[in-house]
Amino acid sequence: MEYQDEPFPALIEKRVDGEPDISARERAVLEACRRKNLGDLRMLAETPGGFVTDRVRQRAWPVLLGLPTDTEASLDAPTWKELPRHRDEDQVKLDVNRAFIYYPQHQNDAELERQKDELSSLILEVLRRYPYLCYFQGYHDICQVLLLVLPPVLRAPAVARLSALRIRDFMLPSLTPAISQLRLIPDILRAADPALYRHLSSTEPFFALSGTLTMYAHDITTLGEISRLFDVLLAREPVFSVYMFAAIVRSRRDELFDTPRDEPEMLHSILSKLPRPLDLESLIAAAMALIDAHPPEKLQSWRSISKASVLKTARDADRCTAQSMADGERFFRRQLRELAWLERQDKILAELWRYRRPAGAVGIAVLVGVVAVLLRRPGAAWAGGPLAYVSALLVRLGR
Known part of the structure; x- marks a missing residue:
């Protein structure tokens, strides 16, 4: 088309x-x-x-x-309604029922229900066509913006590419990748504003979760403002959204310094709500200045970001635009394997602690068996390398 x-x-x-x-x-x-x-x-x-x-x-x-220009052809048979039901559809229904609170101003209840049906269909089409994606609460806020701006034929293809290539980290079955993104915010503040960083050092960056997770669509209450912000969020690389929140934090510097640093709950409360009024143009300019002065590659937490994360696979926005939906699924599968590995690592660490004072060689043998089971690897294959490391660590812990 x-x-x-x-x-x-x-x-x-x-x-x-x-x-x-x-x-x-x-x-x-x-x-x-x-x-x-x-x-x-x-x-x-x-x-x-x-x-x-x-x-x-x-x-x-x-x-x-x-x-792609052949969008209409890509949505040929089967229709999405003929595809298997997605596992998250019940949650989609609950969230869609809460949609369109702030905008647009519907003329009557029938018009509101029609638009909710359109939003539900949009989300379900994307999830059924790409069933590996996991729905998250707040996804409907993002989809609502695209539904209100784009013509019907472009909505589902646009949401699908956005989901697989730009917000994929949030569509995994774990919030771990989303939390990893938030860890960049203190690093940005430490580089750009050491005094503010120290003042907020007792406050975890979870205050930014709603904003970054929903591309700010859950927190901005006017269509004009969120559409304007989407202009730059879609034009820039995904990590720009994180810098945007760092700019928001810095814009509230005076207010934050008026709150004692030993009251992290109050600081969190302030930061979890966007300032009013929201000077978007100044914040966008400030975020651009931050990313130019302190690119993510210079931040300590950047090393902990998965190579399959959208922050790295879409670090170049032009390259992201050229990626395919198959690329998105491939990166998703890679992240899924990494999350499973991290989960096994956590179990191993828990077992290490449990057997931190083993009874000599018997204890070591037990732990080796536990590690082999958790990693689903034969014990003999770990006779050197990791097994030797674990054994040496165990001996130290048992002293």
């Missing part, structure tokens, strides 16, 4: 409120879309105003997400 100019026939128009004519920016965005010039689109997304209108976003967002 080729993008045509017909949906945007009247781009040369004067604003009657005395503000400058914005048609030049609209034309610039559409020209960048026509040429698929991601650099120009990124620049336009970052500068004040972003893509300006939803009719222009209908062209820009699909380009940034790398939608």
